Amino acid sequence: EDPALPRLENYVYMVESFAALADVLEESGSHYVIEGWPGPGALCCTPETYRAFFRDVPSPSMSVNYDPSHLIRMGIDPLRFLTEFVDRVHHVHGKDTEILEENMYVYGHEQPATFAERIAFGAHSWRYTIPGQGLFRWGEGLRILAENGYGGAVSIELEDSNFNGAEESEKWGILHGARFLAGC
Numbered sequence: 010e011d012p013a014l015p016r017l018e019n020y021v022y023m024v025e026s027f028a029a030l031a032d033v034l035e036e037s038g039s040h041y042v043i044e045g046w047p048g049p050g051a052l053c054c055t056p057e058t059y060r061a062f063f064r065d066v067p068s069p070s071m072s073v074n075y076d077p078s079h080l081i082r083m084g085i086d087p088l089r090f091l092t093e094f095v096d097r098v099h100h101v102h103g104k105d106t107e108i109l110e111e112n113m114y115v116y117g118h119e120q121p122a123t124f125a126e127r128i129a130f131g132a133h134s135w136r137y138t139i140p141g142q143g144l145f146r147w148g149e150g151l152r153i154l155a156e157n158g159y160g161g162a163v164s165i166e167l168e169d170s171n172f173n174g175a176e177e178s179e180k181w182g183i184l185h186g187a188r189f190l191a192g193c
Contacts, residue, residue, distance in 0.1 A: 012050060023052050024065045031068035040099045044074035047083050055085060059094060072099030075154075076166070077145040081106035082135045087145055088153065095157040103165040103186055105143025108135050129170040137168040139182050141189035148193040163190055 011019060027041065034041055043062075045054035053062050063071065075098045077087035091098070113134040116122040125133035140147055140163075151163075165186045167173065172182025 016052065019050075020052050020058070020061070024062070027062075027066045027071060028068075031066060031070055034070035035068060040070050040072045042072045042074040042099045044076055044102070045079050046076070047079055054079065055083065056090060056093060059097075063097065071097070073097045074100045074102060076102035076104055077150065078102070078104040078106040078137050078143065078166075078168075081108070081144050082132075088149055091150055091153050095153060095159070098154065098159055098161075100161055101154065101159070101163045103140045103163045103190055104168060105138045105140050105145045105147075106131075106135055107138050107143045109133075129173065130168040131170070136170060139165065139167065139169045139172060139186035139189070141186065142169065142171075147190060151190070151193050165190075 011022075014022075030041065033039075043053050043059075045051070045059070047054045053059055059073065073094050075091060075094075077091075080087040080090050109128075109131075112122075112125065116125050116133045118132075118134045122133040128136050130137040137143075165183050167179055167182050167186075169182055172178050172185070
């Protein structure tokens with residue numbers, strides 16, 4: 010990626026690069042798993058860009074790391090996304106997102122906040138959480154995955170400020186998230 014280039018030009022370069030890798034990945038039985046993190050330079054994180062990428066690089070070795078937390082913070086329905094791309098899911102992150110309603114009212118989400126306090130593992134109107142503490146309907150998501158043959162792991166990605174900073178609280182966050190998922 011070249012930040013000086015328009016996104017579409019970077020996208021074309023991405024397609025050329027990954028298309029060249031596809032045969033090697035297929036021959037080795039490997040997957041390249043794309044996490045749709047919506048950070049600077051990310052070229053594949055919305056239904057629009059995943060659709061285009063899988064159309065332009067149709068190799069089954071190109072896959073999705075399904076992380077509902079990113080979709081929620083972008084305002085994309087995570088269950089609809091899962092239903093559309095479930096056949097491409099090769100890994101799942103156990104991470105959720107809470108929308109901070111009062112902060113959303115005060116700061117919105119388009120313009121950077123001027124006076125908001127910094128939120129670790131989030132932004133002024135949302136924060137990442139462990140599974141079960143945010144908006145994702147895990148029972149329904151896990152059902153969709155199971156019904157479509159997903160047999161892989163759900164890796165808890167601990168980016169929750171309520172459970173970070175000390176070893177004991179981090180262990181508790183992972184344990185609490187795992188217990189929640191086991192009960193779904």
